[in-house]
Amino acid sequence: MATRCCAALLLPMALVLFAGSSPPVLAQLELGYYSKTCPNVEAIVRKEMEKIISAAPSLAGPLLRLHFHDCFVRGCDASVLLNSTAGNRLSEMDATPNRSLRGFGSVDRVKAKLEAACPNTVSCADVLTLMARDAVALAKGPVWAVALGRRDGRVSSATEAAGQLPPSYGDVPLLAKIFAAKGLDLKDLAVLSGAHTLGTAHCRSYAGRLYNFSSAYTADPSLDSRYADRLRTRCRSVDDDDAVLSEMDPGSFKTFDTSYYRHVAKRRGLFQSDAALLADATTREYVQRIATGRFDDEFFNDFSESMVKMGNVGVLTGAQGEIRRKCYIVN
Ligand code: HEM
Helix, strand or coil, X not given: CCCCCCHHHHCCEEEEEECCCCCCEEEEEECCCCCCCCCCHHXXXXXXXXXXXXXXXXXXXXXXXXXXXXXXXXXXXXXXXXXXXXXXCCCHHHCHHHCCCCCHHHHHHHHHHHHHHCCCCXXXXXXXXXXXXXXXXHCCCCCCCCCECCEXXXXXXXXXXXXXXXXXXXXXXXXXXXXXXXXXXXXXXXXXXXXHHCCEEEHHHCHHHHCCCCCCCCCCCCXXXXXXXXXXXXXXXXXXXXXXXXXXXXXXXXXXXXXXXXXXXXXXXXXXXXXXXXXXXXXXXHHHHHHCCCCHHHHHHHHHHHHHHHHCCXXXXXXXXXXXXXXXXXX
């Protein structure tokens, strides 16, 4: 496994300003937050993740995506893990973009191990952050230090999720706006899109590019036409039943590497949001630079830094929220 590491390791602390009831409080996530209360937390997560990924390597992508979808709605507070209930009929996980999320069972499994070792101590939000980090590392990607101390939210709403997650048809102005609302910039957009080096997608996520894209073209003109032909054999109509999954980084979808950027540079990114990276000067320059294959370490370093930023979005700390005993239900 690669152990290349990063500037993010050197970040001593993540400072998070949150506005509660008056007065505003400066809260902190800390490296080693559980050093006294659950000193083996990272080793326990890592050991379980090694078992999970060695049994099902294709789970690395879904576990990384879970963390992203959690952080973009109400911050990284594990609200995406809460089941719908009689009192809350549509929780975040039932929002349309979240219906394709996977890996919930793995989170429950890791959380159960932690509850056995250190009851009522480690939040589900921290578990998810660590699992995403380890998923990338076990897929041969970079390793970064994770500041901990996130608390779990008690609110989870599908309606709220709808507007905050970037759609696959997004162009750069729209994606940049959604990222900026989370304190993430254009570079973070170019860098974090590189997560699409892992995982697979359903036909409905890109079918719109293949059929009736506009009155002038049958397919999205920003998609390589031969690649579009190949995709049409897997995704037969906009109403395809989704039985067939497509790799977003064909050939290495279980390995965290830079080949995603080579696909995008060749107009073979799967989603419009991937293709859109070529339409803006800043993101295009980044795609083309990393696509050369000469700056893999730079990408690993950038990805680590952007993941630390994303992992700090809107976190609950101190006395906010709770430490959930089970990740799918509030205490
Ligand atoms: C830039 C805006 C983004 C858009 C529009 C987007 C959209 C999507 C869509 C539509 C899928 C396929 C869902 C399916 O059909 O099953 C997907 C998959 C995925 N996304 Fe993104 N995404 C974005 C950013 C990110 C970020 C920031 C991350 C993580 C840091 C990420 C990680 C993933 C992963 C790992 C998968 C594969 C999941 C699997 O294998 O089940 N994405 N994304």
